[in-house]
Amino acid sequence: MTTQITVKVNGVEHFLDVEDDALLLDVLREKVGTTSVREGCGVGACGACTVLSGGMSVSSCLALAVRYDGAELTTAEGLDETDDVVSSFVDCDAAQCGYCIPGFVLMSRELLAENARPSECQITEHLEGNICRCGTYPEIRKAVAAAAERRSPR
Amino acid sequence: MAQLHRPGSLDEAVELLSGLDNAMVYGGGTAIQILIKQGILFADHFVDLATVPGLREVTADDRGVTVGPMVSIRRMETAAPPLAADAYRHVANPRVRNTASVGGNLAHGDYRLDPPTALLVLDAVVLATSAGGTREIPVREFFTDFQETALEPGELVSGVRIPNQDASAGYHFEKNSSLGENDWPCASAAVLLDDRTVHIGLGAVAPVPVYVTADIAGLDDQGAVDAAIAAVEPVLDPIPDVRGGAEYKRRLARVTVEDAVRRAWKDRDHG
Ligand SMILES: Cc1cc2nc3c(=O)[nH]c(=O)nc-3n(C[C@H](O)[C@H](O)[C@H](O)COP(=O)(O)OP(=O)(O)OC[C@H]3O[C@@H](n4cnc5c(N)ncnc54)[C@H](O)[C@@H]3O)c2cc1C
Ligand code: FES
Ligand code: FES
Numbered sequence: 001m002t003t004q005i006t007v008k009v010n011g012v013e014h015f016l017d018v019e020d021d022a023l024l025l026d027v028l029r030e031k032v033g034t035t036s037v038r039e040g041c042g043v044g045a046c047g048a049c050t051v052l053s054g055g056m057s058v059s060s061c062l063a064l065a066v067r068y069d070g071a072e073l074t075t076a077e078g079l080d081e082t083d084d085v086v087s088s089f090v091d092c093d094a095a096q097c098g099y100c101i102p103g104f105v106l107m108s109r110e111l112l113a114e115n116a117r118p119s120e121c122q123i124t125e126h127l128e129g130n131i132c133r134c135g136t137y138p139e140i141r142k143a144v145a146a147a148a149e150r151r152s153p154r
Numbered sequence: 155m156a157q158l159h160r161p162g163s164l165d166e167a168v169e170l171l172s173g174l175d176n177a178m179v180y181g182g183g184t185a186i187q188i189l190i191k192q193g194i195l196f197a198d199h200f201v202d203l204a205t206v207p208g209l210r211e212v213t214a215d216d217r218g219v220t221v222g223p224m225v226s227i228r229r230m231e232t233a234a235p236p237l238a239a240d241a242y243r244h245v246a247n248p249r250v251r252n253t254a255s256v257g258g259n260l261a262h263g264d265y266r267l268d269p270p271t272a273l274l275v276l277d278a279v280v281l282a283t284s285a286g287g288t289r290e291i292p293v294r295e296f297f298t299d300f301q302e303t304a305l306e307p308g309e310l311v312s313g314v315r316i317p318n319q320d321a322s323a324g325y326h327f328e329k330n331s332s333l334g335e336n337d338w339p340c341a342s343a344a345v346l347l348d349d350r351t352v353h354i355g356l357g358a359v360a361p362v363p364v365y366v367t368a369d370i371a372g373l374d375d376q377g378a379v380d381a382a383i384a385a386v387e388p389v390l391d392p393i394p395d396v397r398g399g400a401e402y403k404r405r406l407a408r409v410t411v412e413d414a415v416r417r418a419w420k421d422r423d424h425g
C-alpha cells in the first residue's frame with residue numbers, strides 16, 4: 001500500500017507517497033535527495049544512515065518511513081560551517097574520505113544538546129555505534145570536545 | 155511484504171492481532187527490520203503499536219515502576235531501578251536504544267538480550283493483553299524455550315512492572331563480548347546481593363536467560379563467589395557459534411559471574 005506522508009527535512013516540507021515497507025533511508029536518498037544519509041551496515045551498527053528526528057538520533061536503515069509522517073528531520077545538508085559541530089570537525093581534520101562524517105556530526109549534535117560539557121568518556125560512549133572506516137576516531141573525539149567548548153566556553 | 159496496520163487503540167490492536175492470519179506486533183522494529191533483511195521473517199501482517207496512545211507511559215509508585223511497551227530502551231536508562239538501568243544502558247548503541255522498545259526487547263525472546271537478566275533478578279512482571287483481557291506473567295516464567303516466550307497467540311506485551319530494588323543490597327551488571335567491544339554479549343550477568351542471598355540473572359550462556367540464587371549467609375567474598383559459581387554451573391548450556399565454542403562460553407560465564415559478584419559485594423559494603 002502507498003501512503004502520503006509529510007515530512008519536514010531541514011526546514012522544508014516534503015509531501016511524499018511512500019510504500020508501507022519503505023525505509024526512511026531510501027526515501028530520504030531517492031525522494032528527498034539528501035544523499036548525505038548513507039547506507040553502511042544496514043543493521044543499526046555503523047551510524048552512516050543517522051538522521052535526527054525532533055533532535056533524536058535514528059538509524060534510518062531500520063526505520064519505516066510512514067512512521068515519520070509529521071516529523072521534523074535534520075540531515076547533514078541542513079548544517080553548514082556556521083554550525084559549531086561542523087566547523088569543529090573541519091578545523092580538527094576529522095574527515096578523511098568523509099563517508100561516516102554526517103552520522104558522527106548528527107550524533108554529536110544530539111549529545112551536545114543533552115549534555116553541553118560531555119567528558120571524554122561520555123563522548124566515546126555516545127559515539128559507540130558509529131564506525132569510521134578510515135579510523136579518524138582521535139580527531140573526531142577532539143572535534144566534539146572542541147564543539148562543546150565553542151558552544152559554551154568555560 | 156507484510157501488510158501494515160496502524161490501530162488507534164489497544165483494543166483495536168489486540169482485535170487485529172487475533173483476527174488476522176499470521177500477524178505480528180511491530181514495536182520499535184529494530185529486530186524485525188534485520189530479520190526482514192536476512193530473509194527469515196514470514197509475517198503477513200504487522201500491527202504497529204506506534205499509533206496506539208498511552209503505550210509510552212512510565213508510572214512510578216512506592217512499590218516500583220510500571221512502563222508501557224513502547225517506552226524506549228534509552229528512557230529506561232533513567233526510569234528503571236539501578237540494576238535494570240545498567241542493563242538497558244548496555245544494549246546496542248544510543249541510536250538503536252532511541253528506537254527499540256521495552257516490549258519488543260522482551261517479546262523478541264532472544265537468549266542473549268541484556269535487560270532480561272536484570273528483570274529476572276528484580277522479579278519483574280510482564281503484562282500480557284489479548285482480546286480476552288490482561289494477565290500477569292512473572293518474568294521468571296516468561297522465557298520458556300529457545301526464542302520462545304509465554305505469550306499466547308493474540309497476546310501482546312502491554313506493560314512491564316519492575317519492583318523497587320532493595321537499596322541496602324549491592325548490585326552489578328557485567329557484560330562480556332568476544333567479537334568486539336560493541337557486539338552482542340557472549341556472557342552477561344546481573345547480580346543483586348544482600349547479607350543472605352545472591353540473585354543472579356544470566357544472559358547468552360543457555361538457550362534462555364536464566365535466574366538462579368545462592369545462599370551466602372555467613373560467607374566472605376570468596377565464599378560468595380564460589381557459591382554463586384556452584385549455583386550457575388548446572389544451568390550453563392551455551393550454544394556454540396561464531397562468538398565462541400561451548401567450553402569457551404562456559405568459562406567466560408564463570409568469569410562474568412565472579413566479576414559481577416565481587417563488584418556487587420563491594421557495592422553493598424562501600425556504596
Ligand atoms: C546494532 C544492534 C545491536 C544490538 N545489540 C544488543 C545488545 O548488545 N544487547 C541486547 O540486549 N540487545 C541488542 N540488540 C537487540 C535489541 O535489544 C532489539 O533489537 C530490540 O530490543 C528489539 O526491540 P524493538 O522494539 O525494536 O522490537 P521489534 O523489532 O519491533 O520486535 C521484536 C519482536 O518482538 C515482537 N514485539 C514487539 N513489541 C511487542 C509487544 N509489545 N508485544 C508483543 N510482541 C512484541 C515483534 O513481533 C518481534 O517478534 C541490538 C540490536 C541492534 C540493531
Ligand atoms: S546503515 Fe544504518 S546504522 Fe549502518
Ligand atoms: S572518514 Fe572515512 S569512514 Fe570515516
